[in-house]
Amino acid sequence: MTRLFAQYGRPEWYLLALAVVTSLFGRTVALVPPLVLGVAIDAVFVGNTTYTLPLVPAAWLPTTRIEGLWFSVALVVGALVSSVLLTWAQGVGFSLFSNRVQHRVRVDAYEAMQGLDMSFFDDKQTGQVMSILNNDVRNLKSFLNGTVGGVVQLLVTVTAIAGILVYLNAQLALVTLVAVPLLATFTVWFMRTVRPLYRTLRQSVGDLNTRIENNLAGIEVIKTSSTEGFETGRVEDASWASYLRTWAVVKLEYLYQPGMELMAGVAFAVTFVVGGLWLVTGPPGPFTGTLLVGEFVTFLFMTQRFVDPLAGAGRIVNSYENARASAERIFDLSDRPVLVGESDSPVALPRDEVAGRIEYDDVAFGYRTESPVLTGVSFTVEPGETVAFVGPTGAGKSTLAKLLLRLYDVDAGSIRVDGIDVRDLSLVDLRRAVGYVGQDVYLFDGTVRENLQYGAFDASHEEMVAAARAAEAHEFVSRLPDGYDTRIGERGVKLSGGQRQRLSIARAMLQDPAILVLDEATSSVDTETELYIQRALDALTEGRTTVVIAHRLSTVRGADLVLVLDEGGVAEHGTHDELLARPGLYATLWGIQAGDTDGLPGALLERLARRSESSADG
Structure with a gap:
């Protein structure tokens, strides 16, 4: 995957940079409304604190409650509009980047395949090559278009939310963030377990494509032999093998995805319980200090937004491993040595x-x-x-x-x-x-x-x-x-x-x-x-x-x-x-084709018959 970005992503770096930067700002701007809501509750609606926002100079902030209301509205509307525009720019950037990389990877893989000697095609099934040039290349495109953006959003969202939670209340933030190392450990286990399963899955897809491609090419033979039932059975076997390998991956996904959501949900529930007790009865257990209602509301909103990208990490890992298996097959084709190639200094032979x-x-x-x-x-x-x-x-x-x-x-x-x-x-x-x-x-x-x-x-x-x-x-x-x-x-x-x-x-x-x-x-x-x-x-x-x-x-x-x-x-x-x-082999062959074998060497005729039988058996 490093090679994919280094070899094919680098020429399109400006598109990736546009997508990453707009994604970064888009995710950050999307966190403004819940932060402003919490501040507005305490400073505007309850009125027990002054209006303060992180990273915003005090001279820019409102001094009255009515000013705070309209200032909050302006920030929320501005953030929503900016988020839409940034999301559009992010989508365009990732789409252009992924499609251009897909185009270049496919063309280079085809060119490399076309340059291989005939011994490669003697051994390789057409469906396998088609699977690499189509399915595997599309997997890379899907990864670059959706998953890379998901990674950026995950990192930005988690980092920004963690910073805001620590800024609001470092003690309560620890309750929420304790789930992060658990989720990371679970993700590493999933990646190591699912990786070999994806390799066999990509292989089974190629086998199925080969079977279908062979049958389409030989449809006349199938019909004239009345072997439709036999071929349906062979396609069924190949499809079932692909299904079993797909199910092996899906079973693991169904364990991983709900597991991530469960751990993230538990973190949210614990945050809600601790924060609720803090507001109702005062700091519980080892916690100290005060917790404002607005802060707690912001905490709940932020924690929920924190839960969603963490739970979505499973989809990111899933897509990454799928793309990684595809990249291995593509580069295995591209890197295959050419046995019949150009001389270092080829001699020209003009046609005329x-x-x-x-x-x-x-x-x-x-x-x-x-x-x-x-x-x-x-x-x-x-x-x-x-x-x-x-x-x-x-x-x-x-x-x-x-x-x-x-x-x-x-x-x-x-x-x-x-x-x-x-x-x-x-x-x-x-x-x-x-x-x-x-x-x-x-x-x-x-x-x-x-x-x-x-x-x-x-x-x-x-x-x-x-x-x-x-x-x-x-x-x-x-x-x-x-x-x-x-x-x-x-x-x-x-x-x-x-x-x-x-x-x-x-x-x-x-x-x-x-x-x-x-x-x-x-x-x-x-x-x-x-x-x-x-x-x-x-x-x-x-x-x-x-x-x-x-x-x-x-x-x-x-x-x-x-x-x-x-x-x-x-x-x-x-x-x-x-x-x-x-007398010799040529004269014998001529006599056989002319229908005149009288006087031809019997030993030679017998040897030709054995060769014919051997060829038929083969």
Whole structure:
């Protein structure tokens, strides 16, 4: 919480200062009416004392009872008006301060999250991240807006009232103030007990968000599988777990809040009894001196105002602990180390100077929780050539492409573009030089135009249309209700799979990369749509260095180099014709896809079957 104020509150210090100062004066001014009332009772209505107020020069005070009446009225009205204005200024200050801090925290947390490598997203559930960026950030805003002001009011009110009570009657003040150390001790116990409960509560909220987010994303699968009842049960379990953790906190709150109110109320009752006896029978017990009626009335009013902020300390502590748990999660996200980051002195790779030569030199890689996926992979692709990765499922084909884009970093060896290690290149330059078209196309909720120009924001309308024509997309886009300004829904749900794929190809064309990665770009469409897409891909790959990942071997027949991956390494390499000319894994895969397995090695077929079963089990 110290870091929250130091890092994000400091730039907005003037707003916080405005809120704190106006809150301080507002709470002080609010104590004027009960103080004036007590003085007026003794000096104006009863008339047994002179009119005196603390910190007010005697020359300013009235000398007659009628002057004292109107002076008291003026002070009370002035105090009420001033309190309203100061309260308004306090609210504006805290609101501006909290909302600006919330904005900056959310943006910085998102930026930090966006800069993390893909291994973070492999492990982290979307709902957990959403909970941090939304729920936890809102918790901080609520704390800064309401609770910080509550702390200031509590401190000012308690300090000012304690001073006034001691000024009026130090002996009776001790009776009232004896509750303060008891309340403080009770508060410390509550904070230590509730803190771990809030951590688990924030975690359970994230788990519930994850479950709901997953189900919304997979609603089509749920409906087509008739598993609505099963998923309702899983949401119910996650909601119940959140309820139990919430109840654990609430039970403690229901003990703490009434306990604070009880102790503060007892202090008020004891003050009332002692003061009442003092007026009726004289100083009770060890007490000495006199107590005026006006003083006692002021004491009762002040004590009541003293009780309310002390009883409200529970809400302040509750909000603080909730915000503290949220701040821990936010800064844990912000402080997570970036495993794939910029070099200290990145090498620039201007877009118009990229030749497109790719070299993999003895590359090895394994995901953090798995055994090595790739070992000893080496090959070279000259500018303008096409290399194809083929092989059984799980052989590491897509991983090789992700390493080129530096979505992950190699564990050993190196990958070079135009002779420069990709780890030494600027990430922006590298990823602008490498275009990616995958099987699972992602389109943003927006218009066709916004999705095509994504990553090429300065492209003109004519350039966009030319890219769409080349990608065989212009014709169907023109038939949409609003053409290029038609909204296509989240993930492009209003379009067919083939239409989404052609838009992704057009987007890649508009970005004009020197190197192109095609990851199963035609594997999930029908034959007619595949023809459209293949023609678009032929236009896209012309003159570019291209990496093709494919299960359908018919799509890689024209590749300059085919790498056959198996069990993390390169089992074979060559052109399509060269690989078919000799017995091996490629020839076996080709025979299987062609429906001709006669004469193929039985041991190899058996091994492929086992790999397929293993993949299905996984």
